[in-house]
Amino acid sequence: MINVTKTFLPDQEQYIQYIREIWDRGYVTNNGPLLQELEEKLKSYLGVDHLYFCTNGTIVLQIAIKALEIKGDVITTPFSYCATSNAILWENCNPVFVDIDPDTFNINASLIEQAITPATTAILATHVYGNPCDVERIEEVAAKHKLKVIYDAAHAFGVTYKGRSLLSFGDISTCSFHATKVFHTIEGGALISNHPELDRKLHLMRAFGHQGDEHYLYAGINGKNSEMHAAMGLVNLPHVGEIIAARREVCDGYDRLLNWEILSRPVINPHIEYNYAYYPVVFPSEEVMFRVMDALKAEDVVPRRYFYPSLNTLSFMPAYIPCPVSEDIALRVLSLPLYVGLPQADVERIAGIINANLLP
Ligand SMILES: *Cc1c(COP(=O)(O)O)cnc(C)c1O
Numbered sequence: 001m002i003n004v005t006k007t008f009l010p011d012q013e014q015y016i017q018y019i020r021e022i023w024d025r026g027y028v029t030n031n032g033p034l035l036q037e038l039e040e041k042l043k044s045y046l047g048v049d050h051l052y053f054c055t056n057g058t059i060v061l062q063i064a065i066k067a068l069e070i071k072g073d074v075i076t077t078p079f080s081y082c083a084t085s086n087a088i089l090w091e092n093c094n095p096v097f098v099d100i101d102p103d104t105f106n107i108n109a110s111l112i113e114q115a116i117t118p119a120t121t122a123i124l125a126t127h128v129y130g131n132p133c134d135v136e137r138i139e140e141v142a143a144k145h146k147l148k149v150i151y152d153a154a155h156a157f158g159v160t161y162k163g164r165s166l167l168s169f170g171d172i173s174t175c176s177f178h179a180t181k182v183f184h185t186i187e188g189g190a191l192i193s194n195h196p197e198l199d200r201k202l203h204l205m206r207a208f209g210h211q212g213d214e215h216y217l218y219a220g221i222n223g224k225n226s227e228m229h230a231a232m233g234l235v236n237l238p239h240v241g242e243i244i245a246a247r248r249e250v251c252d253g254y255d256r257l258l259n260w261e262i263l264s265r266p267v268i269n270p271h272i273e274y275n276y277a278y279y280p281v282v283f284p285s286e287e288v289m290f291r292v293m294d295a296l297k298a299e300d301v302v303p304r305r306y307f308y309p310s311l312n313t314l315s316f317m318p319a320y321i322p323c324p325v326s327e328d329i330a331l332r333v334l335s336l337p338l339y340v341g342l343p344q345a346d347v348e349r350i351a352g353i354i355n356a357n358l359l360p
Pocket residue numbers: 055056057058059080081083084126152154155176177178188189
C-alpha cells in the first residue's frame with residue numbers, strides 16, 4: 001500500500017547507541033541531557049533563540065494560550081487540523097473563524113480586522129502546508145488592536161521567509177514533531193517564543209509550573225518530553241536536508257506530471273525556502289475528488305482529505321460562522337502521497353491514475 005505519508009526511520013544502530021547511553025545514565029526524563037542537547041541543536045538549526053521541546057504539537061498550543069494569558073475570543077482559521085481550534089476550546093476560549101485566502105488557503109489577513117470586537121484578545125493562525133500566513137499584515141492588525149499572535153507552525157519546520165525562520169514570527173510559534181511531519185521525534189512538539197521574559201514561564205509551565213519543591217508559580221501542565229524522544233530527534237535532525245531534498249523530488253514529479261488544465265494547488269509564497277511538507281491538489285468538484293480518491297484506493301494508493309472538514313462546520317463549535325472559501329476548498333482537496341523513498345515510478349503511476357479519472 002502507498003499511504004499519504006510514511007515515517008522516516010533513521011539508522012537503528014545510531015538510535016540504539018543513544019538508548020544505551022540513557023540506560024547507562026539511568027535518567028529517562030525531566031529536562032535530561034539529551035533533551036537539552038536537542039533543544040540547543042534545534043535552536044541553532046532553525047535560527048531561533050527560545051525553544052522548548054514538549055510532548056506534542058497540541059499541548060504546545062494550549063501552553064502558548066495559557067502563557068500569553070489569552071481569554072475570550074480568538075480569531076482563527078477554519079482550514080487547519082482540528083488540534084488548532086480544539087486547543088482554543090480546551091483553554092475555554094471562543095474560536096472566531098475568519099475565512100481563508102483562495103490562493104494560499106491561509107487565514108485571509110484582510111478579513112481579520114472586521115472580525116475584531118472588544119472581546120477579541122488574540123489571533124491563532126496556521127501556516128498551512130508550511131506556506132506562510134501574511135505575517136506582515138497580521139502583525140500590523142495585531143499591533144493596532146493589541147492582540148497576541150500565535151502561529152500553529154506544525155507544518156513549517158525549517159521554512160524560512162525572507163531569509164528568516166518562519167517560526168520567529170508572532171508572540172509564540174508552535175511546532176509538531178509527530179511521526180508524520182517533516183522532522184519528527186515519534187511524538188513531540190516545541191514552543192518557540194520571541195519574548196525572553198517568557199523564558200522561565202514556558203520552561204516551568206510545560207512541567208507543572210513549579211521550581212523545585214518550594215516555588216509553585218503557575219498552573220502548569222505535564223508537557224515535557226522524554227530522553228527517548230529527544231534521542232530520536234538527535235538522530236533525525238542531521239537528515240533534515242536530505243529529507244527535504246527527497247520530498248522536493250516527489251513534488252517536482254507531481255508538478256511535472258499532473259494535468260494543471262483541470263487541477264490546481266495553493267500558491268507557494270515566492271519569498272520562502274520551502275520544506276515540501278505536503279502535496280495538496282484541488283479538484284474541480286467534490287465529485288471529481290471522490291472519483292479520483294476511489295480510483296487511487298482501488299490501486300492501493302491512499303491519499304488524505306487534508307484538511308477536511310472545514311473546522312467552522314464542526315458540531316461542537318459554539319456557533320456556526322460561515323466561511324465559504326474554506327468550506328469549498330475542504331470539499332475538493334486531497335493531499336497526495338509524499339515521503340522519503342517514494343519511487344518516481346510510483347509518482348508517475350499516481351499522477352497517471354489521477355489524470356485518467358478527472359473526466360467521467
Ligand atoms: C499535526 C498538527 C498538529 C498537532 O500536532 P500533534 O503533535 O500531532 O499533537 C497541530 N496543528 C497542525 C496544523 C498539525 O498539522
